Amino acid sequence: MNNNDTIKKTLIVAISLCLVCSALISFSAVELRDLQEANKTLDKQSKILSAAGLLTEGTEISELFESIEPRIVNLETGEFDSAIDLDQYEESSFSRDPNTSIELSSNQDIALLKRRENFQTVYLHYNSQALNAIILPVRGYGLWGTMKGYLALEPDLKTIIGLEFFDHKETPGLGGEIDNPKWKEIWKGKEVFSDSGDILISVIKGSVDKSSDEAKYQVDGLSGATITSNGVTNLLSFWLGDMGYGPLLEQLQDKETKGV
Numbered sequence: 001m002n003n004n005d006t007i008k009k010t011l012i013v014a015i016s017l018c019l020v021c022s023a024l025i026s027f028s029a030v031e032l033r034d035l036q037e038a039n040k041t042l043d044k045q046s047k048i049l050s051a052a053g054l055l056t057e058g059t060e061i062s063e064l065f066e067s068i069e070p071r072i073v074n075l076e077t078g079e080f081d082s083a084i085d086l087d088q089y090e091e092s093s094f095s096r097d098p099n100t101s102i103e104l105s106s107n108q109d110i111a112l113l114k115r116r117e118n119f120q121t122v123y124l125h126y127n128s129q130a131l132n133a134i135i136l137p138v139r140g141y142g143l144w145g146t147m148k149g150y151l152a153l154e155p156d157l158k159t160i161i162g163l164e165f166f167d168h169k170e171t172p173g174l175g176g177e178i179d180n181p182k183w184k185e186i187w188k189g190k191e192v193f194s195d196s197g198d199i200l201i202s203v204i205k206g207s208v209d210k211s212s213d214e215a216k217y218q219v220d221g222l223s224g225a226t227i228t229s230n231g232v233t234n235l236l237s238f239w240l241g242d243m244g245y246g247p248l249l250e251q252l253q254d255k256e257t258k259g260v
């Protein structure tokens with residue numbers, strides 16, 4: 001009589017099943033890696049376009065993205081740097097490597113980044129050779145993790161075209177409302193700097209009093225998500241400041257006023 005109900009046979013079936021499943025998982029993980037990377041890139045491109053108000057339905061994202069000029073910028077000097085190949089640049093490795101990043105002091109580190117890369121990629125959009133939008137990668141800690149996104153500014157370098165996040169771990173319905181189209185709409189036309197150059201943009205607690213002089217620098221807070229809201233304020237303050245894109249924005253402003 002052939003008895004299949006033995007410990008030995010049960011173990012053989014269980015182990016074989018595990019081996020087959022792990023082989024399948026490894027195979028699909030390796031095979032799908034390129035596809036996943038391509039999808040991530042496409043998602044980032046769509047957020048860059050969306051932040052700048054350039055996302056139109058019916059046209060391929062990659063086609064629309066051809067109108068965007070990515071440039072590497074040296075965050076310390078604010079100058080564009082062509083020595084670094086755009087394809088070689090990777091934010092995560094640059095921000096970890098001590099040779100390509102600096103450690104932030106607790107006073108400087110308002111966005112809770114620990115280190116800041118010395119170079120970043122910024123995205124420019126031109127309309128008949130005139131700057132139409134500058135799109136700046138921004139990131140900072142919310143409640144559960146780092147929120148990563150893009151801030152697009154008008155050519156005056158202070159009026160917001162849009163703010164889009166492409167990666168965060170905030171709770172859906174609470175901090176996750178940073179993705180809510182209605183909330184994102186509020187950002188359009190808000191200003192980040194006062195006339196004297198102070199960074200005033202902030203997400204306040206509650207609703208903005210539209211009649212107040214500060215209204216153009218303020219965005220309604222997300223209810224039940226003050227920590228995320230403060231995280232957004234802090235990350236914008238960091239990236240618009242001296243340790244972020246401050247030097248670049250100054251350089252661009254100088255060129256604009258001198259007509260270079």
Ligand SMILES: Cc1cc2nc3c(=O)[nH]c(=O)nc-3n(C[C@H](O)[C@H](O)[C@H](O)COP(=O)(O)O)c2cc1C
Nearest residue numbers: 143170171174175176222223224225226227228229
């Ligand atoms: C399960 C859970 C998830 C939460 N997720 C968030 C979040 O994503 N962002 C946030 O700011 N607060 C979140 N909170 C609430 C915070 O702990 C905190 O109470 C809140 O930020 C205070 O905001 P409020 O003053 O607007 O109520 C969460 C709370 C719980 C219990």
